Structure formats: structure tokens, C-alpha cells
Amino acid sequence: MKSKFGEFLNKCLNLMFPPDIKCIFCGRDVKDFYSRPFCDSCAKDLPFNTGNRCLVCDEPILNEAIVCDNCQKTKHHFKHAFCPFVYDRAVRDAILSYKKNNRRYLALGFAVLIAKYIGENIKNFDLITFVPMTPKKERERSFNQSKLLAEELGKLTNVEVVEVLRKNFDTKAQKELGYVDRMKNLKNTFSVIDKKAIKNKNVLLVDDIITTCSTVDACSAELAKYASSVSVCAVARNKRKTLPVQK
Ligand SMILES: [Zn+2]
Numbered sequence: 007m008k009s010k011f012g013e014f015l016n017k018c019l020n021l022m023f024p025p026d027i028k029c030i031f032c033g034r035d036v037k038d039f040y041s042r043p044f045c046d047s048c049a050k051d052l053p054f055n056t057g058n059r060c061l062v063c064d065e066p067i068l069n070e071a072i073v074c075d076n077c078q079k080t081k082h083h084f085k086h087a088f089c090p091f092v093y094d095r096a097v098r099d100a101i102l103s104y105k106k107n108n109r110r111y112l113a114l115g116f117a118v119l120i121a122k123y124i125g126e127n128i129k130n131f132d133l134i135t136f137v138p139m140t141p142k143k144e145r146e147r148s149f150n151q152s153k154l155l156a157e158e159l160g161k162l163t164n165v166e167v168v169e170v171l172r173k174n175f176d177t178k179a180q181k182e183l184g185y186v187d188r189m190k191n192l193k194n195t196f197s198v199i200d201k202k203a204i205k206n207k208n209v210l211l212v213d214d215i216i217t218t219c220s221t222v223d224a225c226s227a228e229l230a231k232y233a234s235s236v237s238v239c240a241v242a243r244n245k246r247k248t249l250p251v252q253k
């Protein structure tokens with residue numbers, strides 16, 4: 007828990023040294039970073055996840071269905087997913103650059119967008135946690151991108167961030183696998199290290215991208231053993247290969 011003085015000091019420091027207030031996609035100046043961290047020029051071509059989408063997993067769907075085919079067939083361990091963008095174009099480039107080129111400052115802009123997308127629903131959550139990395143992987147990358155996103159989201163929304171999960175080992179690359187094989191691949195990968203923190207709580211789990219839902223599902227399955235409910239959020243939701251590129 008942060009002290010009142012700590013919060014006050016943080017606000018003063020932010021006033022004296024404002025955080026990066028440039029467009030998170032192209033670096034141009036923006037007027038109001040905390041409500042719109044991108045410029046007008048980028049806005050025209052950003053893949054916002056605002057079309058028809060699955061009520062459960064937030065995946066874009068082409069027809070008028072309320073729940074996607076996958077969610078009709080598979081019962082997820084999370085209640086709902088919140089992803090402000092489709093994983094495409096400038097958003098894909100920015101996320102890759104955030105992770106691979108160590109552009110940590112993008113986390114704040116991403117978190118602003120996630121917080122806006124979640125909106126009033128944030129009141130439904132008691133705490134925020136994140137998809138963990140193995141210590142080895144975290145050392146290699148030098149940071150955990152989901153943890154940093156969670157920390158920025160926690161600061162913006164005043165919801166406590168707690169490290170609850172551990173990743174026990176690194177899994178094989180999942181790219182070529184479908185949902186069922188991915189879930190098999192992830193068996194016993196994650197464990198809860200702080201059961202008390204989530205007991206009977208409504209938990210929001212943060213990841214950077216949601217692709218097939220297998221990673222967030224494997225984490226949610228562990229969290230849901232103790233928590234009242236689990237929902238998930240990420241910067242972007244992958245669209246299935248069968249969907250045409252959204253313009
Ligand atoms: Zn821009």
C-alpha cells in the first residue's frame with residue numbers, strides 16, 4: 007500500500023518531470039496523453055477493437071454472433087476479456103518494439119488505453135495481477151512486459167497490483183499449435199504463490215497480447231481455484247487467420 011506522502015511526492019515529480027507525452031506509435035506530440043496517447047494522423051489507421059466482438063474473449067467476429075465459435079465450444083476459466091486493439095499494423099509494431107527493443111516507456115500509453123477500454127468495469131476488480139515469466143526469461147529480456155503494464159494500470163486505476171503467479175518452466179514455442187495442444191503444452195506451467203491475496207477476490211489478469219487465449223486460460227485456471235472471479239486484459243487481441251484484414 008502506498009503512503010499518502012508517497013502519492014503526493016509522485017504527483018509533484020510528475021508535474022516537474024512529466025512522463026513521455028508523445029504519440030506511442032510515431033513519436034509526434036499529443037495534446038492530452040492521459041486520454042488519447044496517440045496523434046490524429048495515427049488515429050486514422052489504428053486497428054481499434056470496436057467492431058462486433060465476442061462477449062467473452064473479445065475476439066473480432068464477422069457475423070452478428072454474440073459469442074465466437076471458440077467460446078461456444080470451450081468454457082474459459084476467465085469471465086471476460088478486455089482488449090482495446092486488434093493485433094495488427096501499428097499496434098503490432100508498437101507491441102513488438104516494446105518487448106524486443108526494450109521500449110518500456112510505451113507501457114504507460116498502453117495502460118492508458120486499456121484503462122479507458124475497461125472504463126467503469128474497473129470497479130468490479132479487487133486486484134490486478136499479471137502473466138509471469140520464468141526468472142531466466144525475465145533476465146534475458148530484462149523486464150516482464152505484462153508486469154510493467156499491470157503496474158502502470160494499477161497506478162492509473164488505483165487498483166492494487168499483486169504478484170500472484172509463478173511460471174515454473176519455459177514451454178515450447180506455441181505458434182504452430184492450436185488451442186487444445188497449447189493447453190496441453192501449458193499443463194502445470196503456472197502456480198499460485200499467494201493464495202491468500204486472491205481468496206474470494208475478483209482478479210484482473212494482465213497480458214500483452216491475447217492470441218488463442220491458452221496462456222490467459224492456463225493462468226486463469228490456477229487463479230480461479232481461489233479467486234471469486236477472473237477476467238483478463240491485454241493491449242491487443244489476435245484475430246483468427248480466417249478473418250480478412252480489418253480496414
Ligand atoms: Zn502518431
Ligand SMILES: [Zn+2]
Pocket residue numbers: 060061062063064065073074075076077078
Ligand atoms: Zn470468444
